[in-house]
Amino acid sequence: MELNENWIVFEEESIEQQKLKNFKNDCRSLTEDIVVQKYLIDGASYFFQFHLDETQEFQFKKSIAESLSVHIREVAIVGSGKLGFSVKPDRSNPGFYPFKVFDQDYVSDSTKKKSDLDVAIVSGKLFDEQLVSLYDHTDSYMDTVFSGSAKNQFAKYVLKGWIRPDKLPDNYIISPSIGNVQSELSAKYSREVNIGIYKSWYYFERYHRANIHTLSLNLIA
DSSP states (O other): OOOOTTOOOOOOOOHHHHHHHHHHHHHHHSOHHHHHIIIIISSOOHIIIIISOTHHHHHHHHHHHHHHTOOGGGEEEETHHHHSBOOOOOSSOTTOOOOOBTTHHHHHOTTSOOOOEEEEEEOHHHHHHHHHHHHHHTTTTOGGGSOTTHHHHHHHHHTTTEEOGGGSOTTOOSOHHHHHHHHHHHHHHTSOEEEEEESOHHHHHHHHHHHHHHHHHHHHO
16 A cells, blocks of 8 residues: 555554653652652552563562562562663763663663563561661671671661662671572573562652652753
């Protein structure tokens, strides 16, 4: 069939583009609290919904919950695995948000790593247990246990109600069971599986709300 030269041909938007457009519109029109609750807490995760199937998300969360002895409702997928795109600013230009699609780097260059699956554990009990364990492990937070400025970075996030595994002292293991589960899941899905532990939903929402606030200002500008 010939196309009339006056016809306009529209390319169909991808799922990721549709989700990103909706997200940006909501960032401009809704409060940060609602955006965090709508996109990061509620709903199915992009990775399982569109890359696999939603039934696997339950088992994914269940295995993590059991390994840490927390309730499955305290396990939340975050980041690009949840949204379908990243909301991290560009490292060299913090004011610019590239909104990289999930696995974008890998799709454009197969030598690069696939996007991680980031998981938040929101449990005051686990948070407190880990602080006691860390206190004992580091012999009251001895400087020799941390490398460089790692101690300050660790303390910075703990004060924000967040234990970040990449900020933990050398040779510290949250638990052998979660380490084994992470390894199994990473092998199963061919990508790293990371976890962070939050003291409560208050700290979780406050941290992400601040990020959404900065992002929204940049969208408006």
